[in-house]
Amino acid sequence: MTTVAAPRGRRDRQRAVPAVVWLFLLIPALVEIGMVFWPALNSFYLSLTKWNGLGAAQPVGLDNFRDLFSDDVFRGALKNNVIWAIGFGGLSVLGGLGLALALNKPRRGVGLYRSAIYLPMVFSLAVTGLFWRVQYQPDGTINTLLGAVGLSGLEKQWLADPDTALYAVLVAAVWRQVGYVMVLYLAGLKSTDPTLDDASAVDGAGAWQRFRYVTWPQLKGVNTVVFAVTVIDSLRTFDIVWAMTQGGPYHSSELLSTYMFQQGFTFLNLGYASAIAVVIFALALVFIITYLIRATKEEAS
Amino acid sequence: MTAATLTRPASEQTAETPANRKRRRWVFHAVMAPLTLLWVAPMIFVLVLAFRSFDDIAQNGTAAWPSSFTFQGFKTALGTGAMGRALWISIQVTVPAVLLSLLLASWAAYALSRYAVPGRRIILLTMLAGNLLPPQILLIPVSRVMESLGIYDTLVALVAIHVGFGLGFYTFVLHGFMRSIPSELTEAARIDGAGPVQIYARIIMPLCRPSLAALGALATTWIFNDLIWAITVLRTEAKLPVTAALLNLQGGYVSNWNVVAAASVVAAIPTAIVFFAFQRHFVSGLLMGSTK
Numbered sequence: 001m002t003t004v005a006a007p008r009g010r011r012d013r014q015r016a017v018p019a020v021v022w023l024f025l026l027i028p029a030l031v032e033i034g035m036v037f038w039p040a041l042n043s044f045y046l047s048l049t050k051w052n053g054l055g056a057a058q059p060v061g062l063d064n065f066r067d068l069f070s071d072d073v074f075r076g077a078l079k080n081n082v083i084w085a086i087g088f089g090g091l092s093v094l095g096g097l098g099l100a101l102a103l104n105k106p107r108r109g110v111g112l113y114r115s116a117i118y119l120p121m122v123f124s125l126a127v128t129g130l131f132w133r134v135q136y137q138p139d140g141t142i143n144t145l146l147g148a149v150g151l152s153g154l155e156k157q158w159l160a161d162p163d164t165a166l167y168a169v170l171v172a173a174v175w176r177q178v179g180y181v182m183v184l185y186l187a188g189l190k191s192t193d194p195t196l197d198d199a200s201a202v203d204g205a206g207a208w209q210r211f212r213y214v215t216w217p218q219l220k221g222v223n224t225v226v227f228a229v230t231v232i233d234s235l236r237t238f239d240i241v242w243a244m245t246q247g248g249p250y251h252s253s254e255l256l257s258t259y260m261f262q263q264g265f266t267f268l269n270l271g272y273a274s275a276i277a278v279v280i281f282a283l284a285l286v287f288i289i290t291y292l293i294r295a296t297k298e299e300a301s
Numbered sequence: 302m303t304a305a306t307l308t309r310p311a312s313e314q315t316a317e318t319p320a321n322r323k324r325r326r327w328v329f330h331a332v333m334a335p336l337t338l339l340w341v342a343p344m345i346f347v348l349v350l351a352f353r354s355f356d357d358i359a360q361n362g363t364a365a366w367p368s369s370f371t372f373q374g375f376k377t378a379l380g381t382g383a384m385g386r387a388l389w390i391s392i393q394v395t396v397p398a399v400l401l402s403l404l405l406a407s408w409a410a411y412a413l414s415r416y417a418v419p420g421r422r423i424i425l426l427t428m429l430a431g432n433l434l435p436p437q438i439l440l441i442p443v444s445r446v447m448e449s450l451g452i453y454d455t456l457v458a459l460v461a462i463h464v465g466f467g468l469g470f471y472t473f474v475l476h477g478f479m480r481s482i483p484s485e486l487t488e489a490a491r492i493d494g495a496g497p498v499q500i501y502a503r504i505i506m507p508l509c510r511p512s513l514a515a516l517g518a519l520a521t522t523w524i525f526n527d528l529i530w531a532i533t534v535l536r537t538e539a540k541l542p543v544t545a546a547l548l549n550l551q552g553g554y555v556s557n558w559n560v561v562a563a564a565s566v567v568a569a570i571p572t573a574i575v576f577f578a579f580q581r582h583f584v585s586g587l588l589m590g591s592t593k
Binding site: 022026031036046103109112115122125131139143144180184236242265281300 | 304405413422443528561568
């Protein structure tokens with residue numbers, strides 16, 4: 001912790017962690033254990049049972065997991081989740097990075113543009129969902145705009161059409177996420193070395209080359225964070241789908257999280273729902289670890 | 302509006318002819334201005350819709366140019382639509398949850414950053430890991446825990462889960478900040494006879510004010526915007542906070558687009574206020590989250 005302390009001083013402090021300080025640590029730790037770690041362990045146990053919430057849970061071994069893989073809705077949700085992670089991650093990184101590069105240099109108006117772009121981020125996903133539901137209405141802005149530019153053939157019931165529902169929700173989610181990714185990249189760009197960029201410009205490197213070989217390698221740290229955060233977020237995504245389509249029509253916009261919620265809280269298949277939750281956890285684990293490793297590095301530095 | 306707040310001191314000086322620079326600036330605004338407009342267009346559209354009358358929307362469609370102006374949508378949303386009540390519930394949940402989270406997190410961060418607690422690094426990372434778990438793995442057991450504590454379907458349960466789930470992250474961020482406070486300050490106080498509690502209250506906490514403000518702004522929007530915990534630990538419709546009430550209202554006022562739009566504006570305003578009032582804190586809070 002402190003590098004200044006001499007070995008003896010450090011030893012002194014190690015001996016003496018006052019009782020009240022233990023209390024300072026214990027109270028929050030117990031709250032988190034009770035609200036997070038204990039419930040999480042329970043989910044693992046429940047995933048091996050069949051339970052409707054009444055009476056005792058019946059242990060069924062790995063049956064739930066076996067059922068999952070022959071469950072078409074689950075497989076569809078898994079596939080949708082992959083599409084979601086790629087679409088949500090890819091689009092918000094492209095948009096966020098592009099905007100960060102465009103709005104990196106201080107100029108007149110930059111602050112206004114930045115604020116406007118990350119304003120959606122403060123709205124809840126439920127609000128975002130409703131904002132976009134309005135746009136997607138049969139007589140809403142999107143269809144009206146398509147009609148106005150002569151593309152009325154493309155007009156659709158965006159959220160009621162199984163072919164478009166997932167992507168319609170995705171657009172709304174990306175709209176909200178881009179600002180956040182932009183803020184992360186702006187911070188990353190701030191910590192890059194401007195003299196390198198200038199030097200390569202003097203050497204005659206074009207804008208793309210400067211970005212590809214000078215700026216991009218310096219953004220490695222931010223990229224890791226953005227990558228981990230986006231994947232963890234996409235596995236968690238629930239609110240916006242729940243607000244816009246509830247996973248429908250015909251499960252076409254179902255994600256693992258919404259399917260889990262339905263199984264658990266609508267149908268009271270608590271064991272089966274827990275098994276879905278365990279799958280979500282397993283998928284998120286790699287990225288949680290990536291994130292923690294990065295946190296450890298920051299910690300050590 | 303907020304143009305000045307985020308611009309950074311100029312550090313780049315590129316040698317360019319004035320004409321060239323002028324053209325580039327023009328291109329920059331020609332691209333960014335329409336893009337930004339497009340970005341805010343959905344919000345403006347909903348705002349306009351909220352002030353139109355039901356008849357106007359029914360006759361001309363949601364996308365038509367407005368030909369009416371009324372507060373009826375807001376009246377209905379806040380009154381029979383229950384958004385007024387929900388707003389008050391959200392405040393009752395958000396304020397204690399934010400304060401308690403920051404208080405408990407600052408305790409843990411203080412213990413872990415200023416004292417040689419054995420295994421403190423593992424403890425810290427484990428706490429952070431708890432915050433990174435997908436909520437789905439907690440939902441069912443959490444609702445059971447709340448039942449066995451006898452607080453299921455109460456606002457206390459909602460506050461408790463927000464505090465418990467957020468703690469790890471807030472602790473991690475505050476720990477990073479507290480660690481950077483020079484030990485000379487606390488050593489001096491200790492020699493003067495100050496105990497751990499006094500050092501915490503008189504020295505550490507006042508110095509942490511900037512990060513507490515940033516975390517506070519961030520936590521406020523997170524907790525206020527939550528949906529999944531609310532619908533997990535609450536059952537009674539009359540107890541639902543803003544986000545959940547908004548979805549219920551949407552079901553009850555199908556095709557009353559002015560009411561739905563007004564309700565979503567009501568739900569969006571509090572966090573927008575936090576954003577504009579604490580913009581600088583808000584952005585630095587987000588960055589704390591990223592460099593962790």
